[in-house]
Amino acid sequence: MSATSTPPRTPEKGSATTTRTYADSARPLPLRLLLTRDAAVLGLLVAVVSYSVVAIPNFDSQLTIYFLVLDIAPILLIALPMTLVIVTGEIDLSVASIVAVTSVLFGVLTREGAPIALAAVLAVLAGALAGAVNGLLVTKLGLPSLAVTIGTLALYRGVAVGLLGTTAITDWPDTWTDAVTATFGESQIPVIVVPLAVAAALFGLLLHLTSFGRGLFAIGLSSESARFSGVDVERTKLVAFVLTGLVSGIAGVYFTLRYGSSRGDNATGLELQVIAAVLLGGVSIFGGRGAIPGVLGGVLLIGVIGSALRLDGQSANVIQIVTGVLLIASVVSAALLGWVSRRVRRRPPTAAEAAPPAVPTAGGM
């Protein structure tokens, strides 16, 4: 009666008889490192830098590097926590407005006689508060972060402009402004590379080497499975938003001192550059994928392209167009790569399905 039934196997109890062994990875290490978006971005960065050094006069001068670092500092700072937010599958569009509102608050507090250090701390805390508002609206009310942060983008910018109107506070002591733009000795290497490197290392550790970071990725890939596995989804997302607000506050203080100006329209459009850098750095807009080294590559790429175009005499509009194109290209290329790899993975069954002819013969496999 039975055609080809096989008796169910009955493995020995305790499973100690044959112990399976597993490799850490199905692919060798060099291949694993090379076949990532991070590697692609860093490769692209090297190519763009090499081209610029050869083709654009003065690109390799110390002064270029100096301005490059000072210009990308706020993008880099905010890109770090933004990576955490995007890895969870959310987004924060209000960061540039938080930079503006903290910059204005910093200015107003100082003008009203607060010590600069205290004003800076309060501004940073205000940034964290702004991030907490975003995070609470997203987690407690379950609203989509895209809508929430478009709202707060307008709201925080409005508060910033409302506080100062069209005026600016430009009366900053030289000791503070010089500290931000200081360089190491006679070189043109700005001192701020040190705090930037520390921040990048801290966020790298947080994302890649802590249980909190594992939770971020799990949420981005499947927030339900994460919840069922003991990841506090709401708290994790809230922390990511608060960190983004806090770091945006730090960027606001930096921005004020770097340009010696506290204004309501500071950092307009910065969120675009931050998000472009993060996505260019290989972080998936759908969450669950990304790495800090790639993001650093993305930030540098945005910075280098901007600075090369400026040295080449291109206008700000051109730079903005290039940034926009890069943003779209990075999302499209990720989608394209995903599609290609799915096709490749699906190839064998597809071939097998196509194999039997319309009138199959017995045992067509």
Next chain:
Amino acid sequence: MPSPAAPALRLSDVSKSFGSVVALRSGSLSLDAGSIHALVGENGAGKSTLVKIIAGLYRRDGGTVEFQGQTVDFRSTAEAKAAGIAVIYQEPTLFPDLSVTENIFMGRQPTSRWGRIDRRAMRAEAAALFARLGVDVDPDRPADGLSIADQQIIEIAKALSLDARVLVMDEPTAALSGNEVERLMTVARTLRDNGCAVLFISHRFDEVFALCDTITVMRDGSYVSTDAITDVTVEEIVRRLVGREVTELYPKQDAEIGEVLLEVEGLTQPGLFTDVDLTVRAGEIVGLAGLVGAGRSEVAQAIFGVDEYAAGEVRMAGQRVPRRDPVRAMDLGLALVPEDRRRHGLVLDAPIARNITLATRGRLSRGGLLTSRRENATAKDWAARLEVKAAAMDTLAGTLSGGNQQKVVLAKWLSTAPKVLIIDEPTRGIDVGTKAEVHRLLSSLAGEGMGILMISSELPEVLGVADRVVVLCEGRKTAELSRAEATPESVMTAATAAAGPTTHGQEKVS
């Protein structure tokens, strides 16, 4: 023209694999017009794959399919439908905002002159279909809010309107109450008398024997036997579909039953479950039985804290488990292997190692830092213990077979060293071999003093594995049976105890 002797549908040695997983080895089936044919087999025996090939959802790898004497190879569900094959699934998917009539005629509405939809003709035809089926459903009401039983009737009416010659019912009664089952069986007989070939898939032998003319048994993806229903007994069929005596299947070691670990008192969430009490002791396996939709999974998820409950209390070893706080529940020694592996159990796009260590990632950290090396070491250990079949720790969990995915979920939770393991449908969708491994594992865990609360829709599993069986019916506890008291009859009686027209307010039983 089909010859009168040709069966309405015949499958011979049909096979289908997904990658390395063989879902169907050799499926054979022959359906006659004017007859109801039962297809039985355990979960994973290949019934669903066979049905999906008939429906045109999958294409076979090998074998032949003949429809009314002609060899066919359906490339899509549309082709199968056009040929005259209709499949009624366990949970139909209707357009909730459209009326019953509109659902029946979706995509092929009768039109009057100028191409306008002829609503009156459509409505009249729908009413005529229901009359033919002998059921009372309002053709004008929206599909939203219809009971599953009524939704199935709509699907059957749709099949009838398409003049289907072959009607496949894939476990249609799993979610139905007693009266609804009766009505469905009447409808099936009507269809048979109209010359339809009906394939009826069910786990419930009482229904199979009451309704069907012929019965085919499948096991491990292969055809086993076909008999006239009058020539076989239930015992004989059960023996064939498990391939051995039932008693061998679910070994439960005798374990010393210790102190009470998990206590649930008066757990209530309106609309889902009411006043549920249960206890699980150390070394004990408690089966939570009931029909689909009885609220078993909801109770489990409320206990673990991933879902809300309105009233009641949960304690672990005397300590209060707070509401909606799975992290705290884990700390107190609870673990939940959820029913829906793909949605709740696994992060499908994450590596095996990350999945196994997700619940213990905090514990594995040293000085706040967590390395892949540590994760891989722990994950390898657990994967080896449960014999997960995979080459590398960075293999994505979603690419594993059902049984191996379940092992990964089990590894994740066992690595938390729980005192009480709640496991929801431990062997759903996994092959027979792995199934036995899972049962053996549960038994040995209980032997080591773990308390286990096992939800299962498979009666033999509940009866074979559990020391004690708690039965839920429509969200209420209707029985608590010792191992000696628990028989298929006593459990099913309790599971259908409150069944009736009370909660399915929308339905109209003819």
